[in-house]
Amino acid sequence: MTTTPPPLHGPEFEADPHPAYRWLRENEPVHRVDLPGGAWAWVVTRYGDAREVLADPEMLKDPLAGEETWFKAGLGLPYDHRDSLRRSMVNVDSPDHARLRRVAGAAFTPRRVRALEESAERVTARLLDALVASSDPDLVRDLAYPLPIAIICDVLGVPETDRSEFHRQAAVIDSSSYEEIEAIAATTDWFDSYLGSLVDARLAEPTDDLLNDLVQAHRAGDLTRDEVTSTAFLLLVAGHETTVALIGNMLLTLLRHPDLWERVRDDRSLLGPAIEESLRLESPLQNATWRFPARPTTVGGVRLEAGEPVLVSLLAAGRDPERYEDPDTFDLERGSSHLSFGHGAHFCVGAQLARMEARVAVGAVLDRLSGPRLRVPESELRWWPSMIMHGLFALPVTFDPGR
Ligand code: HEM
DSSP states (O other): OOSSOOOSOSHHHHHOOHHHHHHHHHHOSEEEEEOGGGOEEEEEOSHHHHHHHHHOTTEEOOGGGSOHHHHHTTOSOGGGGOHHHHOSGGGOOTTHHHHHHHHHHHTSOHHHHHHHHHHHHHHHHHHHHHHHHOSSOBTIIIIITHHHHHHHHHHHTOOGGGHHHHHHHHHHHHHOOTTOHHHHHHHHHHHHHHHHHHHHHHHHSOOSSHHHHHHHHHHTTSSOHHHHHHHHHHHHHHHSHHHHHHHHHHHHHHHHOHHHHHHHHHOGGGHHHHHHHHHHHTOSBSBOOOBEESSOEEETTEEEOTTOOEEEBHHHHTTOTTTSSSTTSOOTTOOOOOSTTOOGGGOOTTHHHHHHHHHHHHHHHHHHOEEEEESSOGGGOOBOOOSSBOOBSOOBEEEESOO
């Protein structure tokens, strides 16, 4: 056994982060990791500690609570410093948090989610028609990536004519690294002004979408204008890559285990449990978003000072043997919960929407593709180079014709 902590970055880590997290869980469950720009953070890897930190109201989410080295390293993205895009529920604490969350959460009504499901079915059918006709079908590029962005456009009420530009700009946010400051700044300007124009349109004439609900809450004095645009932007950022990773990671797991593929294809009551087990085993978010202790505290026996940045590893917690028996095995009968949508006050607002999209997308793939297999060796699959996300750039497949 190695005595030094393994790196939490680089191609080897990205291709298979689980051994590194296993080492940390066993040897340094609350681990200090160096980050770009001279910053560092605590990484919490055991399920029990992770759950405790996520539920702790004294673990603040407001980036202004973070100590100076973290703040100066610019690890919050550039748009985190712009009031019109950063005043959202994920960056604030009580009591503002409850107010912001109530308005956005109330907008995901059952009627809206039903309408979104019909839309997801239509979009998925169209994407799969193109995928089966393609000479180089790719389940991430052709399905997992475009579906969630189409649904976010429905949620926000982005007009059809603006959608290709909206997709193009969202792709810059998804694919840019911290170093690509100029590209991110340009796309941030674009979203700032575009979301502002959607707000103006709804102030002039109400529509039937979530953005309209936010604008009406602004009219009623419950939200500021910055909070409206920031919430719209958060829904884009929080609801896109996460869902891409859920669908992509789950399809990869099913491709690795043809017996599982057949079981779920033949018994659709297993699709829900398969989604939950995939969330646990290959959490789309490696780490939850940043937290900062309001005052000195102890986590897993380690003392943390006020303002020191904390990352909770959802990926590591999902495989903690203290919590899950035989944690590396995909078990459809497991029936246990996970932390992959978070826990406590900041639990994911879009969890039901994400589950619905995964059900529709993976269900349709099971219906349409027979005898699917990877078109490249698994070692050639490329994972996003990120400490926050855990997802695939591409998932090239082949399958038997004519189903
Ligand atoms: C598989 C897909 C998804 C995963 C794995 C996921 C995961 C998470 C997690 C772990 C958190 C908590 C972050 C923390 O406490 O630091 C969170 C929060 C959030 N998620 Fe999701 N999410 C997904 C999809 C979505 C979708 C589709 C939407 C909306 C369109 C969404 C909107 C949000 C929002 C607004 C928050 C902030 C909640 C708050 O701060 O109170 N998410 N999500």
